[in-house]
Amino acid sequence: MDREGILIIVSGFSGAGKGTIMKELTARCEQYALSVSATTRQPRPGEVEGREYFFRTREQFEQMIANDELIEYACYVNNYYGTPRTYVEEQLAKGRDVILEIEIQGARKVKKQYPNAVLLFVMTKDIPTLMERLTGRGTESPEVIAERLRRAAAEAEGIEEYDYLIVNDDLKVCVEQVHAIIESEHEKVVHNREKIARIRAELEELVKGE
Ligand code: ADP
Ligand code: 5GP
Numbered sequence: 001m002d003r004e005g006i007l008i009i010v011s012g013f014s015g016a017g018k019g020t021i022m023k024e025l026t027a028r029c030e031q032y033a034l035s036v037s038a039t040t041r042q043p044r045p046g047e048v049e050g051r052e053y054f055f056r057t058r059e060q061f062e063q064m065i066a067n068d069e070l071i072e073y074a075c076y077v078n079n080y081y082g083t084p085r086t087y088v089e090e091q092l093a094k095g096r097d098v099i100l101e102i103e104i105q106g107a108r109k110v111k112k113q114y115p116n117a118v119l120l121f122v123m124t125k126d127i128p129t130l131m132e133r134l135t136g137r138g139t140e141s142p143e144v145i146a147e148r149l150r151r152a153a154a155e156a157e158g159i160e161e162y163d164y165l166i167v168n169d170d171l172k173v174c175v176e177q178v179h180a181i182i183e184s185e186h187e188k189v190v191h192n193r194e195k196i197a198r199i200r201a202e203l204e205e206l207v208k209g210e
Pocket of ligand 2: 010011012014037038041072073074076081082083084101102103104105106107
């Protein structure tokens with residue numbers, strides 16, 4: 001691809017629809033590469049090893065940390081979650097836009113390493129909708145849902161650290177909105193250093209030949 005890849009960090013309340021939006025986005029456009037995280041949590045029904053997550057034991061995960069195989073990792077509701085480094089670096093080098101769907105502690109750590117990353121925070125239009133989606137998904141026990149809602153309250157404190165607020169009401173509209181944001185990020189000067197250097201060099205040649 002002829003342009004620089006952008007690192008996109010997507011966080012938001014559990015059940016807000018992050019996974020759903022990202023699946024739509026990656027299916028829509030070749031430019032997106034969705035990073036698959038490693039986790040120690042149990043697979044949900046229908047989740048496939050290497051597609052939703054790399055499911056690992058606690059020992060295996062701790063070994064990945066020790067080997068420096070993760071860009072970041074965090075503990076979320078009693079499980080480890082982390083971003084494998086190699087995939088992210090390879091895809092960015094190819095000019096693809098890499099999406100990390102991670103929680104806020106991880107988002108902060110990645111932003112330190114990749115200051116030009118764009119941070120999106122996904123929420124529902126209101127809390128009853130969030131509750132409906134979280135319970136409607138039917139994948140967690142009431143205790144885990146309660147814990148995830150507590151976590152949502154804590155994460156809400158950090159929203160100002162993000163660049164964009166994404167309200168996932170109509171899925172199609174929301175996916176279009178996210179795509180448009182990323183497209184306009186590509187126009188930023190920081191993501192066009194090479195193009196600028198090329199134009200400058202061409203201009204200099206021209207002036208010299210006059
Ligand atoms: P997250 O990844 O943020 O935890 P999910 O993508 O698993 O959330 O979505 C939670 C539930 O809400 C799923 O059952 C999903 O099908 C549903 N959902 C997601 N987006 C929408 C939407 N725009 N309208 C209605 N339901 C949605
Ligand atoms: P879930 O169990 O619902 O799939 O994910 C729980 C939370 O962990 C979500 O907020 C999700 O964004 C986050 N998460 C998933 N993968 C990673 C990761 O690699 N690193 C971090 N820090 N958080 C992650």
